[in-house]
Amino acid sequence: MTEDSQRSVVIERTGTGHFVATNTRGGTLRFxxxxxxxxxxxxxxxxxxxxxxxxxxxxxxxxxxxxxxxxTRFSVSVTGDKISDEQGNRLTDLNVTFTVAFPDGEPADRARAILPRAVRTSHDRLCTVSRTIELGTPVTTTIEPTADDTL
Structure with missing residues (x-):
C-alpha cells in the first residue's frame, strides 16, 4: 500500500453520543x-x-x-433496511435511486444517453464505497494504550 492510497479519518467524542470526524485535510463532520x-x-x-x-x-x-x-435536477436517494439477526446488526436491501433531469438540446440528449452507462459503471467498477460493501473486506479493531490508561 502506498501513502497516496491510504484514506483516514479521526473520530473524537464531543459529548455523550456526539462525535466529530476530521479528515486529513482538516474537514469536519459532526454526527x-x-x-x-x-x-x-x-x-x-x-x-x-x-x-x-x-x-x-x-x-x-x-x-x-x-x-x-x-x-436541471440531480437527486440520489439511498435506502436500506436495518435488521438484527444471528449475524448481528446490519443493513439489507440497499437501494440507490437516481432522479436526474436535463434541459432540452443536443448536449443534454448526450448526457441522458450516457446516464444509464454512468450509473452502471459507477456501481460495477468506480464507487469505492459500494464496491467495498458488495465485495466485503475485513475490519480490524485494536485498542491502543495511552499514557493515562493501562489495559
Missing amino acids: GTASDDGHSTEFTPVELLLAAIGGCTAADVDVATSRHAEP
Whole structure:
C-alpha cells in the first residue's frame, strides 16, 4: 500500500453520543447517536454510510454526465433496511435511486444517453464505497494504550 492510497479519518467524542470526524485535510463532520431532547438533527453512523454510498456514486455519475450538460435536477436517494439477526446488526436491501433531469438540446440528449452507462459503471467498477460493501473486506479493531490508561 502506498501513502497516496491510504484514506483516514479521526473520530473524537464531543459529548455523550456526539462525535466529530476530521479528515486529513482538516474537514469536519459532526454526527451522533443521541440527543439531549430526543430530536437530534445530526446524522447517525448508519445514515452516514447511506450518504457515503449515494455520494460516491453521485460524484461518479455527475462527472460523466455534466461534461455534456448541466442537470436541471440531480437527486440520489439511498435506502436500506436495518435488521438484527444471528449475524448481528446490519443493513439489507440497499437501494440507490437516481432522479436526474436535463434541459432540452443536443448536449443534454448526450448526457441522458450516457446516464444509464454512468450509473452502471459507477456501481460495477468506480464507487469505492459500494464496491467495498458488495465485495466485503475485513475490519480490524485494536485498542491502543495511552499514557493515562493501562489495559
